[in-house]
Every structure is written in C-alpha cells, then in structure tokens.
Amino acid sequence: KNEVEQSPQNLTAQEGEFITINCSYxxxxxxxxWLQQHPGGxxxxxxxxxxxxxxxxxxxxxxNIQEKHSSLHITASHPxxxxxxxxxxxLNYGGSQGNLIFGKGTKLSVKP
Amino acid sequence: EAGVTQFPSHSVIEKGQTVTLRCDPISGHxxxxxxxxxxGKEIKFLLHFVKESKQDESGMPNNRFLxxxxxxxxxxxxxxxxxxxxxxxxxxxSSQVPPLSSYEQYFGPGTRLTVT
Numbered sequence: 448k449n450e451v452e453q454s455p456q457n458l459t460a461q462e463g464e465f466i467t468i469n470c471s472y473x474x475x476x477x478x479x480x481w482l483q484q485h486p487g488g489x490x491x492x493x494x495x496x497x498x499x500x501x502x503x504x505x506x507x508x509x510x511n512i513q514e515k516h517s518s519l520h521i522t523a524s525h526p527x528x529x530x531x532x533x534x535x536x537x538l539n540y541g542g543s544q545g546n547l548i549f550g551k552g553t554k555l556s557v558k559p
Numbered sequence: 560e561a562g563v564t565q566f567p568s569h570s571v572i573e574k575g576q577t578v579t580l581r582c583d584p585i586s587g588h589x590x591x592x593x594x595x596x597x598x599g600k601e602i603k604f605l606l607h608f609v610k611e612s613k614q615d616e617s618g619m620p621n622n623r624f625l626x627x628x629x630x631x632x633x634x635x636x637x638x639x640x641x642x643x644x645x646x647x648x649x650x651x652x653s654s655q656v657p658p659l660s661s662y663e664q665y666f667g668p669g670t671r672l673t674v675t
Binding site: 449451480482488489490491492495533535546547548549550551552 | 601602604618650667
C-alpha cells in the first residue's frame with residue numbers, strides 16, 4: 448500500500464461541473480503539495496498546505512491533519528483543466544529538507 | 560525569473576549506453592531534487608542536494624546512477640550503463656532555504672528517457 452493514496456484514479460466531467468479529488472496519507476507530514484501535469488508537460492505546483500484551506504482562482508485545497516486527508520476542488524470546471532493532478536507529501540522526520548512522497552495521480556478529463 | 564530548466568527534453572539511447580541529464584535550478588535555490596517516474600508508477604524521489612552536498616541519496620536505485628552538483632549550481636545525473644528499466648521521466652525541482660520560503664518546490668519540465 449502506498450503511503451499516499453489518491454482517488455479517483457480517473458475522472459471524467461462535463462464542463463461546468465464541480466470536481467473533487469481526494470488524497471489520504473499514512474505518514475506524519477510537514478506539508479502537502481497539489482501538483483498539476485498537463486499531457487507532455489512539466490509539473491506545476493498548485494498549492495502547498497500545512498493546515499486549513501487555500502484558494503487560487505477556481506481551485507480550492509483543504510487539508511485535515513488529524514484525519515490525514517486533503518481534497519482539491521475545482522469549481523466551474525473547464526476543458527483546459529484536463530490534466531493529471533498529483534498529491535505529494537513532505538515528511539516531518541528524518542531530517543531531510545523536503546523530498547516528497549507522491550500519489551499516483553488523478554487523470555482528469557473535462558468534456559465541453 | 561527563469562524557472563527550472565532541464566536538458567535534454569527527450570533522450571533515446573540503447574541499452575548499455577551512457578546518458579547524462581542536466582538540471583539548472585532557479586538562481587539562488589540551494590535545494591535541488593531529482594525525481595523519476597517510470598511507466599505506470601508514481602513519481603519517486605532519487606536524491607537531494609543542498610548546494611553542492613548530497614543531503615539524501617536514499618532513493619538512488621543503484622550504482623549505475625551518479626549525480627553531481629559541482630559548484631552548487633546546475634546538477635547532472637548520469638546513467639551508466641543504461642538498462643531498459645531506467646526508462647521514464649526524470650524531473651528536477653529546486654527550492655529556497657527558509658526563512659525565504661517553506662521549501663515549496665519548483666519543478667522542471669522533465670527529461671523523458673527511453674532505453675531500447
């Protein structure tokens with residue numbers, strides 16, 4: 448079992464729908480990242496969270512440290528949101544300054 | 560400000576050959592990380608530099624992989640000799656050291672390595 452689990456693995460939505468991607472982790476963390484990867488493209492950092500909630504445009508990320516769970520929400524989804532969304536956590540032990548453990552990603556396809 | 564850059568973007572080599580990947584971090588970022596995604600799997604950590612020193616190389620798969628960061632600027636990752644299972648996308652990321660940041664990592668576009 449991975450230390451970071453994402454669900455769903457694949458998600459197809461209609462333009463305008465509200466989307467939620469979930470991430471659960473089993474280790475102690477100092478921060479959680481949500482990343483986006485477009486087909487053939489590099490990785491873009493969307494959010495880094497250690498508590499609470501962050502919002503950027505139509506994207507909202509929340510984290511519950513006690514429950515070891517985070518969600519990424521996309522409001523009013525658009526075809527350009529189609530990408531792989533990756534959850535990654537930074538451990539809070541071992542002294543290493545920030546190497547990440549990644550989930551397998553959620554492939555989102557938004558249809559017009 | 561330029562982001563993290565990687566070269567080449569794509570490399571196709573034969574089994575047994577040598578390949579060197581390069582990463583140029585964002586200027587002033589002391590932390591540099593190498594990650595790899597092989598087909599169908601999640602991205603995995605390879606190693607972490609702080610300036611020119613290897614802070615953590617626990618993710619390096621074997622001694623066919625050699626990473627360097629001479630002078631604490633750009634880094635190279637050499638695979639010698641390459642094997643079929645080394646195929647994948649190699650990502651580099653960099654971050655500043657607190658208090659300038661909270662270790663938020665900025666990723667490069669990746670190098671897609673295909674070993675035939």
